[in-house]
Amino acid sequence: MDFGFIIQSLPLYWKAAQLTLTISVWAIGLSLLLGFFCSLILYFQVPVLSLIVKIYIEISRNTPSLIQLFFLYYGLTQIGLKLEAELCAVAGLTFLGGSYMAEAFRSGLEAVGKTQIESGLSIGLSRSQLVRYVIFPQAFSVSMPALEANAIFLIKETSIVSAVALPDLMFIAKDLIGMYYSTKEALTLLVLFYLILLLPVSLLLTALERKVRYGQFGN
């Protein structure tokens, strides 16, 4: 193991980690937003839109994420639509994550029992109050573990953006291996950096989960 090489490469990895993180944050945020609206459309059975959402979810979940990204980056160019690589990466990961988040939210919403809704109505809550004070908080507690798993999944899934020439962690590692044949060092650093990114996120989310779910589920 060439430690000199490792130390020299650290700034490169650090910079790449920042890109990975930036793409992750955008992708997770937008996926949550997209997923949330899709789940509402499904839950309230909005005509027409719910059919569109169902089709979207099936396409998103049953095609490889790499292909989705290629489609956005190379496919759209064919019809004269050229998107920035960063934009493609975020859009591609959001397209992927949105469906998973939608299903996570939906399972939470559907877990709120009919009797809870009746009990809320019987104390005079309006529809919107019912959604806000009774349905959402309970649905969110139920969805939380799935949402977290999806967030972690999306961070890991960012490694595909190297395929559209974005200098993320995966890209840097492949680059170093290609240029210097330093496979051991490059891959070790790669694993380490993903761990450095993911472990704190994991721990943070677990703590958040405990806090959010305490009332309903205890410890």
Add this chain to the structure above:
Amino acid sequence: MEQDILLEINQLHKNYDDRTVLNGVNLKVHKGEVVVILGPSGCGKSTLLRCINGLEPIQSGDISLDGQSISAAGTDWHLVRQKIGMVFQSYDLFPHMTILENILLGPLKVQKRSQEEATRQAEALLERIGLLDRKDAFPRQLSGGQKQRVAIVRALCMNPEVMLFDEVTAALDPEMVREVLDVMLGLAKQGMTMVIVTHEMGFAKAVADKVVFIDEGKIVEESDAELFFTDPKTDRAKQFLNIFNFNEEKG
């Protein structure tokens, strides 16, 4: 007496698709009266309560509260339900809220009362059922009986004009039934108007002013409580009451 009528139901019909559940029910509930509804399973007792509270749409007939129709199209259920407290078999406290938050949700968000005043009332009510020290607990930390008492308080804290109880002890262990029934007896003594669906015959006898016996979606017999249990008029009611007597003993 007529002007004392709080709740009046006229010719209520309710179907689920082509199955008739309530077939022309007439009922008057006076202010301060405790009406117990009895009847075999599936006779429409619970459905009747749910229609009064607007949880089930009705096909025809009229329900009025305080002389005002609440079954007409365009009824503002948001307002009406504040006057009708309802307690369910499965308690249905909100699991993500503490006991106090459960009780205060309606008074604060629906009635827009002040935090201070509503809290004072909620705590007084909790004190009365002996659960004030559990106000910051979550529902999952309470026993079934305790949860059901809190559910009663949650409805009471809205200061309703009438309380509906839908088999509120049916899901409870026998030992916990009593504590819930005692709370209801206390309410009856204070003059609360109550409509109670129950299978607890002893309790029905103790609490009821009037007994309404429903079978197959119709009121078969309606009479003074004392009279109903000692001298039922209809064969159907006699037959029903007999179920609860064990005349034969183990040889």
